Amino acid sequence: MKHFTTLAVPMLGAPLLCLSLATAAQDTDPETGLVMAEGWETVRDNCTACHSADLVTQNSGSRNHWEKLIRWMQDTQGLWEFPPETEATILDYLAEHYGPKEGARRPPLPRTLMPDNPYPTVAEPSG
Ligand code: HEC
Numbered sequence: 001m002k003h004f005t006t007l008a009v010p011m012l013g014a015p016l017l018c019l020s021l022a023t024a025a026q027d028t029d030p031e032t033g034l035v036m037a038e039g040w041e042t043v044r045d046n047c048t049a050c051h052s053a054d055l056v057t058q059n060s061g062s063r064n065h066w067e068k069l070i071r072w073m074q075d076t077q078g079l080w081e082f083p084p085e086t087e088a089t090i091l092d093y094l095a096e097h098y099g100p101k102e103g104a105r106r107p108p109l110p111r112t113l114m115p116d117n118p119y120p121t122v123a124e125p126s127g
Contacts, residue, residue, distance in 0.1 A: 032053035039089040043056065046082065046090060047090070059098060061099070061100055
């Protein structure tokens with residue numbers, strides 16, 4: 001029975017950790033998950049009619065990427081045209097809050113910082 005007490009600590013800790021991570025991030029709309037910043041209601045009103053907001057929040061890219069995506073939906077998926085100010089609001093919001101994920105991954109380590117190859121018989125590129 002002793003192992004139950006040791007398990008209880010990490011199991012209680014996990015939800016608390018999730019809570020503190022969530023509050024450290026920007027406020028998000030509980031319904032759509034969209035970051036609640038300038039323009040988010042415009043995005044909610046125009047971008048969640050056909051599909052879940054998850055498609056939006058799980059995507060990321062430059063303003064150009066988002067613009068191409070909107071054009072693609074307008075050309076092929078029946079997305080309506082936006083007045084220029086509305087489109088600018090949407091693109092500003094998306095580029096700002098769902099922008100390119102640069103730096104989300106560190107660059108690969110140089111070979112000199114890697115441990116020795118444990119399989120020395122495998123041919124290594126020369127030079
Ligand atoms: C008229 C319907 C409609 C509206 C409104 C709409 N979309 Fe879409 N969107 C689609 C369809 C259809 C797909 C393809 C869904 C699929 O592949 O399951 C899609 C796919 C996407 C994808 C995924 C693209 C990919 O590479 O897989 C993203 C991101 C997206 N939409 C963002 C938006 C944004 C941002 C808006 C608001 C400007 C928006 N959508 C409004 C119809 C719409």
